[in-house]
Amino acid sequence: MTAPTLASVPRDVLRRHLGSEGVCLRIPPFTARIRSPIPIVGEGLATLYAEYELLPSDGTFADFHVAVVYGRRFPKALCVFEMDGLRPFTPLAVGEAFAFLEWGLNWCVTGYCHTLISIHAAVLERHGRVLIMPAPPGSGKSTLCAALLLNGWRLLSDEMALLDPRTGLILPAPRPVSLKNQSIEIIRQLAPHAIFGPLARDTMKGTVAHMRVPSDSLARAAEPALPGWLIFPRYLPESPARLVARAKSEGFMQLAENSFNQNVHGRPGFEALSDLVARSDCYDFTYSRLAEAIEVFDRLPLPP
Amino acid sequence: MNLPAIDLLVDALLAPTRLTQLDAAQWDLLIRQGRNADLLARIASVCTAHALLEQIPARPRRHLEAAAKLALRQRREVYWEVEQIADALAPTGLPVVLLKGAAYAVAELPAAEGRMVSDVDILVPRQHLVAVESALMMKGWVSEAKSAYDQRYYRTWMHELPPMRHFRRGTVIDVHHAILPLSARWHPSSEKLLAAALPVAVNELDELDKLDGRIMVLAPEDMLLHSATHLFQEGELAHGLRDLVDIDSLLRHFGTADAFWQVLVPRAVELELSRPLFYALRYANLMLGTPLPESVVQAAVNAPGGRQPGAFLAFMDSLFLRALRPAHATTSDRLTALARWQLYVRSHWLRMPPSLLIPHLARKALTISR
Amino acid sequence: MSLNTSRRDERWVCRRRADFALRNWPDGSVLFDEANGQLQRLTPAAGGMMALFLDTPEWTSCTLAQRIFGEIPAAEDIELVANALASFQSLSLIERLPD
Numbered sequence: 001m002t003a004p005t006l007a008s009v010p011r012d013v014l015r016r017h018l019g020s021e022g023v024c025l026r027i028p029p030f031t032a033r034i035r036s037p038i039p040i041v042g043e044g045l046a047t048l049y050a051e052y053e054l055l056p057s058d059g060t061f062a063d064f065h066v067a068v069v070y071g072r073r074f075p076k077a078l079c080v081f082e083m084d085g086l087r088p089f090t091p092l093a094v095g096e097a098f099a100f101l102e103w104g105l106n107w108c109v110t111g112y113c114h115t116l117i118s119i120h121a122a123v124l125e126r127h128g129r130v131l132i133m134p135a136p137p138g139s140g141k142s143t144l145c146a147a148l149l150l151n152g153w154r155l156l157s158d159e160m161a162l163l164d165p166r167t168g169l170i171l172p173a174p175r176p177v178s179l180k181n182q183s184i185e186i187i188r189q190l191a192p193h194a195i196f197g198p199l200a201r202d203t204m205k206g207t208v209a210h211m212r213v214p215s216d217s218l219a220r221a222a223e224p225a226l227p228g229w230l231i232f233p234r235y236l237p238e239s240p241a242r243l244v245a246r247a248k249s250e251g252f253m254q255l256a257e258n259s260f261n262q263n264v265h266g267r268p269g270f271e272a273l274s275d276l277v278a279r280s281d282c283y284d285f286t287y288s289r290l291a292e293a294i295e296v297f298d299r300l301p302l303p304p
Numbered sequence: 305m306n307l308p309a310i311d312l313l314v315d316a317l318l319a320p321t322r323l324t325q326l327d328a329a330q331w332d333l334l335i336r337q338g339r340n341a342d343l344l345a346r347i348a349s350v351c352t353a354h355a356l357l358e359q360i361p362a363r364p365r366r367h368l369e370a371a372a373k374l375a376l377r378q379r380r381e382v383y384w385e386v387e388q389i390a391d392a393l394a395p396t397g398l399p400v401v402l403l404k405g406a407a408y409a410v411a412e413l414p415a416a417e418g419r420m421v422s423d424v425d426i427l428v429p430r431q432h433l434v435a436v437e438s439a440l441m442m443k444g445w446v447s448e449a450k451s452a453y454d455q456r457y458y459r460t461w462m463h464e465l466p467p468m469r470h471f472r473r474g475t476v477i478d479v480h481h482a483i484l485p486l487s488a489r490w491h492p493s494s495e496k497l498l499a500a501a502l503p504v505a506v507n508e509l510d511e512l513d514k515l516d517g518r519i520m521v522l523a524p525e526d527m528l529l530h531s532a533t534h535l536f537q538e539g540e541l542a543h544g545l546r547d548l549v550d551i552d553s554l555l556r557h558f559g560t561a562d563a564f565w566q567v568l569v570p571r572a573v574e575l576e577l578s579r580p581l582f583y584a585l586r587y588a589n590l591m592l593g594t595p596l597p598e599s600v601v602q603a604a605v606n607a608p609g610g611r612q613p614g615a616f617l618a619f620m621d622s623l624f625l626r627a628l629r630p631a632h633a634t635t636s637d638r639l640t641a642l643a644r645w646q647l648y649v650r651s652h653w654l655r656m657p658p659s660l661l662i663p664h665l666a667r668k669a670l671t672i673s674r
Numbered sequence: 675m676s677l678n679t680s681r682r683d684e685r686w687v688c689r690r691r692a693d694f695a696l697r698n699w700p701d702g703s704v705l706f707d708e709a710n711g712q713l714q715r716l717t718p719a720a721g722g723m724m725a726l727f728l729d730t731p732e733w734t735s736c737t738l739a740q741r742i743f744g745e746i747p748a749a750e751d752i753e754l755v756a757n758a759l760a761s762f763q764s765l766s767l768i769e770r771l772p773d
Contacts (some may be wrong), residue, residue: 265373
């Protein structure tokens with residue numbers, strides 16, 4: 001028996017549920033109850049979360065109750081993200097409502113899920129080993145991530161590595177891949193069949209669109225995997241793709257800096273991060289052309 | 305009065321064995337309410353004490369564990385912070401008298417179990433305020449109040465310095481010279497509180513042997529009275545239920561000694577704090593079932609500020625029993641926000657002459673809406 | 675360069691051994707301080723020195739230099755170690771014992 005997915009709900013019914021009691025979605029490894037009267041949110045969910053499991057409205061435990069609702073003061077012009085009545089962010093334009101939901105969900109995970117160590121990084125897997133790419137915005141991390149998952153890598157997350165400190169494994173948290181500005185067109189050309197959600201223009205990050213997760217990555221969301229590579233990517237105009245080994249102690253510090261909550265974990269957190277670095281090959285990676293980059297990653301030797 | 309149930313949350317704190325029978329929907333509600341009330345880590349510690357954590361379904365359990373991890377880490381770092389403060393204040397020759405969460409942590413009281421504590425509060429004699437402030441500044445703490453208005457407001461009317469944040473660690477210290485504002489109706493003597501403070505032997509710190517009895521906490525009855533004052537006179541209701549849980553925990557812990565009950569009410573009278581004590585006892589007992597000796601309840605009623613006309617008490621009940629609930633849609637009715645607001649205004653009446661009331665409230669409202 | 679005798683005999687202790695966790699790689703080490711959650715990156719030499727403190731809490735510049743450089747350390751070696759010890763102190767990792 002296969003579980004019902006969001007695709008099984010007609011759009012008008014989905015919109016009605018979103019506007020009232022909300023819909024419960026399994027967004028591995030979490031469950032969220034999502035509410036929103038804003039049409040663009042329903043549109044984004046229907047497009048990008050079609051294959052995610054839909055859970056019954058009654059009797060379901062949800063990790064987070066989230067909503068994106070119209071702001072009170074400027075009806076229909078601004079929207080706010082709510083987590084259970086809490087409003088952690090300033091309002092955004094209604095056109096950004098779906099992207100706001102995505103950012104809000106990230107905040108829920110990094111702010112509350114302290115049984116895991118969360119690290120700001122794009123995360124993919126191949127041959128059973130995980131590639132972790134921690135990087136600041138503007139490094140081309142998401143573009144690279146999208147290109148790799150369209151070329152045989154499994155997506156674990158484009159936004160955060162979830163390290164289970166007890167097992168040393170990375171848990172998949174596959175969610176739509178966030179792309180910005182020119183990257184949207186670049187990836188569209190690379191994969192004409194990729195499905196994109198609503199375009200949010202003029203956000204603080206520029207124009208943002210999300211790309212649907214490949215079915216296979218979602219289907220394998222319950223399979224954690226062992227870290228294998230820790231790579232710090234940097235987009236450098238006109239530069240050839242270049243992989244340079246990086247000192248592990250330095251890689252460790254940068255990994256820790258990109259972690260949202262390693263400080264909460266104390267010594268076990270330190271040991272888990274150290275183990276991750278110890279079993280991963282560490283590199284700096286600079287590139288300007290995606291095709292070259294993909295080739296380099298295809299040839300990455302498997303770590304011990 | 306017909307209020308939405310918080311039975312789940314209170315049950316989880318008092319009779320956790322029933323937690324093993326909750327269904328998914330009840331867990332959903334409990335985790336939301338507990339998170340909102342800042343009590344998830346407390347629930348986790350109660351469950352651990354009853355060896356129940358393993359029996360809780362994995363999905364809600366990880367939220368309890370996550371909160372417990374955070375609380376544990378905060379507690380660990382509070383020890384370090386206290387040591388840094390003691391170092392910084394060494395030149396003043398003053399002891400470090402800790403209040404609230406940091407005090408519960410270093411005194412290793414049950415109230416510290418699963419309690420979040422991010423800031424450190426200390427009490428110093430008013431005449432040494434300047435020396436304490438400069439000693440802290442020497443070691444990297446910087447005042448958080450940026451505007452001249454804020455500085456003047458704190459220094460003229462408040463019982464504490466503006467919060468000071470350490471420039472490198474980002475940690476915050478609140479330096480109090482009294483437990484109620486200067487402008488308040490009552491003036492509990494800080495000298496009396498400081499004179500009765502007790503040194504704590506902090507295992508976590510004493511390996512260094514250099515603190516030498518300089519870390520102190522208020523005497524048990526004063527600690528309880530301060531907690532009651534904080535909640536019932538200061539209008540700090542954002543975490544009302546959590547603060548009531550503190551009071552409940554202190555009463556249950558210190559209450560095992562008869563001497564505590566004998567001195568509690570007389571001390572409250574001496575410090576002009578019998579009114580907040582009356583409320584603390586009343587609402588801890590009503591909401592959390594805190595056991596109280598009948599003689600103490602009677603003494604509190606007979607103390608100044610204790611006996612109140614029935615109608616007035618019913619009114620206060622209707623305010624407090626609403627406001628002390630966690631601010632969450634499932635625990636609130638339509639009057640909750642109003643009750644909180646009335647109590648907020650009440651606390652301002654209690655701590656400031658009415659002529660001051662408008663400018664400060666107006667300014668706060670302006671700041672929020674900006 | 676002459677080394678005054680007091681410096682070579684300064685006694686140093688790592689009282690908070692239980693708070694520290696150290697991970698060494700050939701390119702350097704990372705040190706975690708459980709008491710305050712702080713992380714430090716250390717050079718291989720400093721990492722090695724810290725490892726010695728975690729193993730044995732008390733050293734002088736001289737005994738430490740002996741252990742690191744061999745039987746008879748040169749004055750320069752002791753001076754290097756003494757400087758490293760002073761910077762460890764500034765990071766609250768070790769303390770100087772009274773003479």
